[in-house]
Amino acid sequence: MFGAFRITNPLSGGLLWKIPWRLSKFQKQRHRKRLRAVDDLVSVVDTALAKKGETLKALELWKAEMPTEAEMLPKDKYTIFDRNAKRYRKGIHKVPKWTRVSQRLNPPGY
Amino acid sequence: MSFFRITLHRSAIGLPKRTRGVLMALGLRRRSQTVFHPVSAQFAGMILKVKELVRVEEVDRALSNSEVKAERTPDTGFFVERRGNATTTGEQGGLLRRGGVVREAMIMAAEEKKNSDSSRVVL
Numbered sequence: 462m463f464g465a466f467r468i469t470n471p472l473s474g475g476l477l478w479k480i481p482w483r484l485s486k487f488q489k490q491r492h493r494k495r496l497r498a499v500d501d502l503v504s505v506v507d508t509a510l511a512k513k514g515e516t517l518k519a520l521e522l523w524k525a526e527m528p529t530e531a532e533m534l535p536k537d538k539y540t541i542f543d544r545n546a547k548r549y550r551k552g553i554h555k556v557p558k559w560t561r562v563s564q565r566l567n568p569p570g571y
Numbered sequence: 572m573s574f575f576r577i578t579l580h581r582s583a584i585g586l587p588k589r590t591r592g593v594l595m596a597l598g599l600r601r602r603s604q605t606v607f608h609p610v611s612a613q614f615a616g617m618i619l620k621v622k623e624l625v626r627v628e629e630v631d632r633a634l635s636n637s638e639v640k641a642e643r644t645p646d647t648g649f650f651v652e653r654r655g656n657a658t659t660t661g662e663q664g665g666l667l668r669r670g671g672v673v674r675e676a677m678i679m680a681a682e683e684k685k686n687s688d689s690s691r692v693v694l
Contacts, residue, residue, distance in 0.1 A: 499622050505629060509629040512573070513610055515611065516612070517619070558585060561623045563623060
């Protein structure tokens, strides 16, 4: 009756997960806000370390490779490469824990 | 000497053990908890590992836990004008500083209770 293995339509049928195929405009806005928060954090850490004359390989790598929120294409902000999806793209919100992981780069050409 | 002021903003529930380990190493156990660490490459690397979960500022000095608490404690809304016994303050200051007077009365009552308790212990 209750618990993780209860018999409900989504669990027994399979195709009843109600995750819409695209993000709403509000989800997109909150997503951009989170991206900018990470950008700000990286810049705060960077300036603090630069004042002391120190640097960090992970930080330099991030700055060199990762685009900031403003530099990212909408396509890369809101979708992610998936080899099984039609046209090789699925919504970023299909990624597990997508609000708490960074996913900015996709394979070139896709 | 400057410090990173690190506040855990997002929970690490369901995230990999290594991520949670980094939070433990930073001393962050619960959301909205704030810790201070000196600005160094070592702590910067740890912050970058959990950059989606924390908020970071650079500050000049590390605050103690009580100072952090005082920052977010709201104003009490009253202040004690003077001490006295509960009946006289009730008459004189009751209209203006009701909250303060009530608190004074409560403190008095608590003290009386404590005294009676302690006397009972002595007996």
